Amino acid sequence: MGAQRRTSTAGREDGARELWASMFRGNWLLFSANVVLYLAQAIITLAFAYILKQTFDAVAAGSLDLLAQTGQAVALLMAAELATELAMRASLPAFLRRAVSGYRRAVFDRLLGKGIGAFDGGGASRYESALTNDVTTIETTYLEKIFTMVTEVVSLAGSVAMLLAQSVPLAVVAIVSALVPLVIGLASGGRLAARQRVVSDATGRFVGTVHDLACGFPLIKSFSAEDAARERFEAANGTLEADKRLRRRTELGIRALAMTAQGISQLSVMFFGAWLALSGRGMTVGGILMATQLMNSIAQPIQDLPSIFAARRASLGLVGKLAQMLGENRERMGGVTLPATLTKGISLSNVTFDYDENLPVLSGLSAEFAAGGCYAVVGASGSGKSTLLSLLMGAHSNYGGQIAFDGCELRDASLESLWATVSLVRQDTFLFDATLRENVTMFTHVDAAELESAVRRAGLASFVAAHGMDYPCGEGGSNLSGGERQRVCIARSLLHGSGVLLLDEATSALDQETADQVTRSVVALEGTTRIMVTHRLDAGxxxxxxxIVVLRDGRVCEQGTFDELMATPNGYFRALYTVGE
Structure with missing residues (x-):
């Protein structure tokens, strides 16, 4: 167990490192260019401080030549600063664009590698938040500050070096006063990272709540549940803002300590430099002014570096959290290739499955579905109908018993070939906010004859004749009726070349006439094995x-044609049908 835990932890750490590296992969040229530009900016700032010393020393010495040389140096530095700023204006946004897009691309690629059952329990809002809010946090609090850190580290080191050249005791005072805020930042970074993770989790829950309320808006209005909806929103909103408040307080606390240390450093250097000058220890007025100016280059890093170090740890925490999420429920690789079209069929033998070990969903389920046949799966709510289809889609491999496609055990099958063979049409059909053609073809180029055949077999021919394939479906298929949305999903599966078509309550939200039409379209499909879960016990x-496969308490209790089942005295199906009439 301990070895497995260590392996899992190592895997998450490797995943986090890989995600972090994706921001810099193929981006090193721009990264290096920005480092050089920000390094040049630091050198220019230090040079201005030295020129300030030379200017006042020239005045004190009454040297016009030295003053003229100083003026020429100022002109050159101003030109260099302008050129550096213009170059940074182009290079920094380019680096950030590549870094953020590369990170999002790496996250999405890993997301596509998760198993088909990854979202059976929900949780999509966590990934929405990670790809939006968390990415913005990483970009603004750390990525944008990386090069500022380069400037400030070089400025800090250069300022200390120039102070050492001017006066060793003065440099020692500056170094000692500068260490305090750095230690504060390093020590407080873990606390800020923890606060950031809490905010990230709260943001995910808030996004999920808003998504639920927006999708359920018609239901909220029809049941006059505005007050309850407002309470849910306020609870999620209040929790998020309370967590953000704690994070801000932590950030401001770190900053306050850093600013206090900054004031102490400036005052220490200024008064100590004045004491050196008054005591005749080789300090000039220009030297005091240079030291004061250099303290700006020391004070700013003292103020900013602790927050940047803390932000880096917080960003690493967000990346680590996402890597852990992405590492869960990964798609298994390899396996036996299933045939595109079944010749024998699907068999289930003594299949058991549970989401919670104390609550079994399927208990010793056995059934046979012949290749090319059309079957209905019926049963009371909670009998395991949807779970059965989920297992046939390969969403879970931790079932007991055997599930075989043409004699090949499902656990041994390649998931890629399984999903090429099997398609699932759910009750809650999903359509993109795109054209009818793009929804059927899934944005790929297909043969026109194959597309026309899929549309015709799905019962969409008359709709296409009236509106065309470029008809906009709208968000979630809002421009289509329930039956039309179902037919689009069926056409999509047929075009995909699915040899097995699973339908999970695909007609439950449709009126009787539309449900009849969709059912007849499914039954009319030839050469495809069809398994349709339905709660409609309509004789026609x-x-x-x-x-018809009848489920009860997670197992098959009856199986046969409609007439055979109705002819069974005291049969469970007959009782269900009678109650449903």
Missing amino acids: QLRLFDG
Whole structure:
């Protein structure tokens, strides 16, 4: 167990490092260019401080030649500063664009590698938040400050070196006063990282709540549940803002300590330099002014570096959290390739499965689905109908018993070939805010004859004749009726070349006439194995199926045609049908 935990931890750390590296992969040229530019900026700032000393020393010495040389140096430095600023204006945004887009691309690629059952329990809002709010936090609090850190580290080191050249005791005072805020920043970084993780989690929950309320808006209005909806929103909003308040307080606390240390450093150097000058220890008025000016280059890093170091730890925490999420429920690789079209069929033998070990969903389920057949799966709510289809889609491999496609155990099958063979049409159909063609083809180029065949077999031909394939479906298919959305999903599966079509309550939200039409479209499909979960116990529809599988308490209690099941005295299906009439 301990070895497994260490392996899991190492995997998460490797995943976090890989995600972090994605921001810099292929971006090193721009990164290096920005480092050089910000380094030049630091050198220019130090040079201005030295010129300030030379200017006042020239005045004190009454040297016009030295003053003229100083003026020429100022002109050159101003030109160099302008050129540096213009170059930074182009290079920094280019680096940030590549870094953020590379990170998002790496995250999305890993997201696509998760198993098909990754979101069975929800949680999509966590990834939405990670790809939006968390990325913005990483970009603004750390990525934008990386090169500022370069400037400030060089400025700090250069300022101390110039003070050492001017006066060793003065430099020692500056160094000692500068160490305090750095230690504060390093010590407080872990606390800020923890606060940032809490805010990230709260943001994910808030996004999920808003998404639920927006999707359920018609239901909220129809049930006059505005007050309850407002309470849910206020609870999520209040929690998020309370967590953000604590994070801000932590940030401001670190900053306050840094600013206090900054004031102490400036005063220490100024008064100590004055004491050196008054005591005749080789300090000039120009030297005092240079030291005061250099303390700006020391004070700013003292103020900023602790926050930047803390922000880096916080950003690493966000990346680590996302890496852990992405490492869960990964898609298994390799396996036996399934045939595109089944010749024998699907068999389930003594299948058991549970989401919670104390609450089994399937208990010893056995069933046979012949290749090319059309079957209905019925049963009371909670009998395991949707879970059965989820297992057939390969969403979970931790089931007991055997599930075989043409004799090949599902656990041994390649998931890529499984998903090429099997398609699932759910009750809650998902359509992109795109054209009808793009929704059916999934944004790929396909043969026109194959597309026309899929549209015709799905029962969409008349709609396409009236509106065309470039008809906009709207967000979530809002421009289509329920039946039309279902047919689009069926056409999508047919075009995909699925040899097995699973339908999970695909007609439950449709009126009787539309449900009949969709069911007949499914039954009419030839060469495809069809398994349709339905709660509609309509004799006209159920007589169309080759067989009906009846589930009760996670197992098959009856199986046969509609007439066979109705002819069984005291049968469970007959009781269900009678109650549903």
